[in-house]
Amino acid sequence: MMHNDDKSWVIKVGLASCGIAAGGNRVFGVFKSKLESKSIRAELKSTGCIGMCYREVLVEVCSQHGSTFYGQVTPERVERIIDQHIIGGNPVDEWAVPQDEINSFMSRQKRIVLRNCGIINPESIDDYLDSSGYMALHKVLGKTPIEVIDEVTRSGLRGRGGAGFTTGVKWLTTRKAKGSPKYVICNADEGDPGAFMDRSVLESDPHSVLEGMLIAGYAIGATEGIVYVRAEYPLAIQRLEKALEQARERKYIGNDILGCDFDFNISIRQGAGAFVCGEETALIMSIEGKRGMPRLRPPFPSQSGLWGRPTNINNVETYANVPWIVLNGAETYAAYGTAKSKGTKVFALAGSIARGGLIEVPMGISIREIVTDIGGGTAGGTDFKAVQLGGPSGGVIPASMADIPVDYESISQTGAIVGSGGMIVMDGNACMVDVAKFFLNFTQDESCGKCTFCRIGTRRMLEILEKITGGKGTEDDISTLEELAGEIKKSSLCGLGQTAPNPVLTTIKYFRDEYMEHITNKKCPAKKCQALITYIIDGAKCPGCGLCIRYCPVNAISGNKKEAHSIDPDICIRCGLCNSICRKGAVIAV
């Protein structure tokens, strides 16, 4: 034993859902048993999402000499890390994430919402308290509610769920509204496909959200808070429940909080798998035990919300900002960002990107800086084609426009929206018509059915897109799509319908050529649309291993062992399994 006797070693394993999906629990288990069997007194800690999801499983080994991040850690690698680094004092450089990679991923970021993510143990309230946790609540209870609202308003914080309404104004309206009790709801029904900001925050730093809700409760005069969280996020629910229990035990939640005349309770409600429940009035319906169907606004929930009482609804990220703003001051927060979009925004960077993960950047940074500088460009260095922002309510922005700043106004002008923060990077392998069809398939499926144009209009639009990708498109299809889109936007009650056509409209706007290629030449340039491609086997590359024959669901492939195989195009259903499975890249789409 050399270095480890001073117990200054801390080993942190990133165990948010991404880390666990990559095998983090097994890595943690092996660390635990090896440290025990080698009698090494190091502190082994589970932490949340560090953000570098592309490197999962991530392990940080810290000592007084600094810290080393190990990426793609497997159970097999654990022993050498312990022996060489912790016992021997020499980091295993070949497995460590290079410092310049960490710098380029981190240096453009400003982590306010993610301040504790990947650093503290999300299941330990003491860890949170050591990181100035619940200090903001202390501070707030010494102020008047109006002073608190004023601070939040001056910070310029806008709702991070997508709509971008000024948070302080919403709080003030709810405070002034007549009726009691008042409610504080945290919208954690993060339903946008391609978004995982809220999941990561709840899994990595649940107390920050609870503290934000407590502050909101004090500011607006509410006594009850509800977190409405997707059932698809079991780990977030589990960590939230644990955090609630700890906060109750330590009297941060309950009656006479911190000895002040302030009572506030928080409970959890699980969603049941309906995307539309992310819309605030539908969410309220769901909590009331009904089908989650939106209703006309006004009255807004701040006037008449849950059980007809004034209700303040913000999303996870919005609440997580609040304690930081209270502690550091509105002006410090407002110093980040642009004139109208203050502060930072968390993005879930995914798709064809070299360094995908969870990032937090000052508003006003350009899309290109995010994709190139932070994300390291597309995966495999392919051509950067577009980004999709805002999920099914958002749109596709072409690479040629990637220099525009990311703020609410600039992004809206493109036809997309900042949205909740899903940012999917696409390269030449993505077909824009297919992407539009994918989102429309989603929205027509999730439409609650209340408004005719949303219910039937999205269905009709989807049919047209299916026709185009099926090789049966005609020239007037594009104008019909645009016409239907306009009607759906005008005649839908809630955000789902009003924004559902956006993915189609933006792809038509920026990639009309690609639509025309499908319609006129019956070709899919990205080789995605099944009806417009044929799979063939490159005889020069095919080793005749028979793997594709085994996988083909319709027995369309034939050939003798060690001889080049061939595909019968009349039988082939273009599922692409052979293309995915071939290790030699011999199956090509033409």
Add this chain to the structure above:
Amino acid sequence: MLTESMNDKKISLTLIDAIVFKHNVQPGAVIPVLQEIQEEYGYIPPVTIQRIAHHLGIFASDIYGIVTFYSQFRLQPPGKNLIKVCHGTACHLGGAERLTEAISQHIGTTEGKTSKDGQFTLGRVACLGCCSLAPCVTVNGEIHGRLNPESIGKVVNKLKEEKTANVE
């Protein structure tokens, strides 16, 4: 989580009553009540709908409306292993459809259905939020990421082996 014996579990009305009473017999609690019942049985047995309606003083048709509105609820018992393929944006681009096709091959049933031997149900989920590890699936609640048609085969085969081992 699903357990081995879930399919065969007898419906206990006493248990249903206990769940409803735990939630203070409030009509607003109908969704959490249904969630607990599904947790218990793996699906919403139709007989329980009548019972809840009776207790909460609402129409069975209203409850049926809720069950069919929310995609989480099932009216049919699932197989012993529940596989859900994520169809989020990143997973879609990463080949979720091909993965579904491959899983169908391995377990011998198609999306939304249960295999004849009752071992596997293949479903879909809108997005698991594990986009950096796309494409992903959940197998009995556990997330598996960075999959391809071949690696999902290994996951499925392991489940099949476990079944054989149990029989032995």
